Amino acid sequence: MRFRRNFYRLSQLHRRLDEAERREVRRHDADPFRLLRLKALKLAVKRRLAALVSRPAFVR
Secondary structure (H helix, E strand, O other): OOHHHHHHHHHHHHHHHHHHHHHHOOOOOOHHHHHHHHHHHHHHHHHHHHHHOOEEEOOO
16 A cells, blocks of 8 residues: 555646646746756656665565
């Protein structure tokens, strides 16, 4: 159960970061530092998701 909760929470966070990145790109005066921060956060979440999925089933 914990695996599903963590996976769901991280996937929701990744989706929100992706949406924020898209909104920032569409802005006329997009902040390049905000974009870099959003991309870095999104990558960190993606790595955590991958680590969560790659763990053995008995640990989940």
